[in-house]
Amino acid sequence: MQSSERRSHLLGHERRAASRHASPSLLQSFVTQLRVIYALIMREIHTRYGRENIGFLWVIGEPILFCAGVAIVWTAMRPSHENGLKMTAMVVTGYVPLTLWRHAMGRAIKAYAVNSSLLFHRLVTPLDIIIARTTLEVVGTVLAGSLVLGGSIFLNYMDPPDDWGKVYLGLAFVIYFSYDTALIISALTERSELLEKAMSIAGYLSLPLTGAFTMTEWVPAHYRWILEWSPLANAIELIRDGEFGLKVVPHYSIPFLMASCTVLFIIGLFLTLRVREHIEIL
């Protein structure tokens, strides 16, 4: 309140002075960081989608083409039910989280080197850059996913979720895990070229571990531990528990999700706060 009041009293020259960003209080730093992240998101929208045709609507358009495309193809080609569950519902509950995670990871690879011109401005930090990129990806995919979900329910290809709360909670964990992945991958690919090259292969190889196309219950009992140790598989199980209710036997643990995501977040934050010296300025 006080700061906004002070701001309105800033006259032209004072407002333009770089010195008012020089030694900020904790609150000011926080406000600056939010402002920078907003600026980065707007800029990212303009660089990626330009101002022509539908412009920023591509933020939703891109993932919707992905999700809707896969949902339609699978619905058309595969039997309408798998283990008693509607095929479309399986695809939507699995593919939307998978897309969110994979896009967040894809955009994180070498995210700093390609944006090194941003680091000319000392108010912009690597953490701001990766948060902005991931947020744009998350918002786009969540909106796209909601539209695909709404469309599928409306067209009666899937039933509305049995328990919306579990769907939201599962989605929240998918988002949390996606931020973790983005923080870690962006920092590591900046340090090692080998890792950068290996990422696309690793992305494919990890597909079975995401649990996007199967339920843990359908896997032979002695292999289940693999999916039970995968945060993304846990989160997707939680979403499917919300969607199908008593029709499935879900394998997930909310304490495990909370713990694994938080540990990964701390590792990611640690790496990101130390990545600055590894970034090649072009």
Place this chain on the structure above:
Amino acid sequence: MYQSVKCLDLSKSFHIGRSRKIVLDRINLEIKKGDKLGVLGRNGAGKSTLIKLIGGVELPTSGRIERGMTVSWPLAFGGAFQGSLSGHDNLRFICRVYDLDYNETLDYVQGFAELGRQFYDPVKTYSSGMQARLAFALSLAIEFECYLIDEVIMVGDARFTQRCQDELFGKRSDRSLIIVSHNMNFICETCNRCVILHNKKIEEYSSIEESIRVYEHL
């Protein structure tokens, strides 16, 4: 508070493949308020690296920089701007990051850079002179106490040079400047101090004329 920018035992090396190339080796330099410092040196001597270190774009390998004044980003070709975005988009980004008034900044930048309708075209389509005008206009829209200028000032036309004279050396004569240039006349006219970067070290001479003489015999 004592206003200056200090480089203390500043070193910078880059990794090229397996080997390490030392560019700057334990450099000490102080820029006081109002100083106009010219930086001379052969190609590859590390002038741009020094400017980027002072601007905080590159991080030193060892040593440190104490910034007792606000320092601009390095005004150079490439850097700082996103080529695929228009000048206008870049302006909006700067306004958001530095919390500037959009309309006021737009008026100022349009008036200073005179880019007309090309202001709304991608920066990569600009000529080098136009890029320099945009870079200057945007950095002068924020009141820094020390401006870092890497070559760009030399490419403008007469009218732009006059503008820069008025804005930078007239209205803002109390500010510090660090200028990298190969244009000796320009250094002579604008700087009150001059350093030469050579063999990873920095050397300051008592007068501009002397440093130019030394530089020409490198």
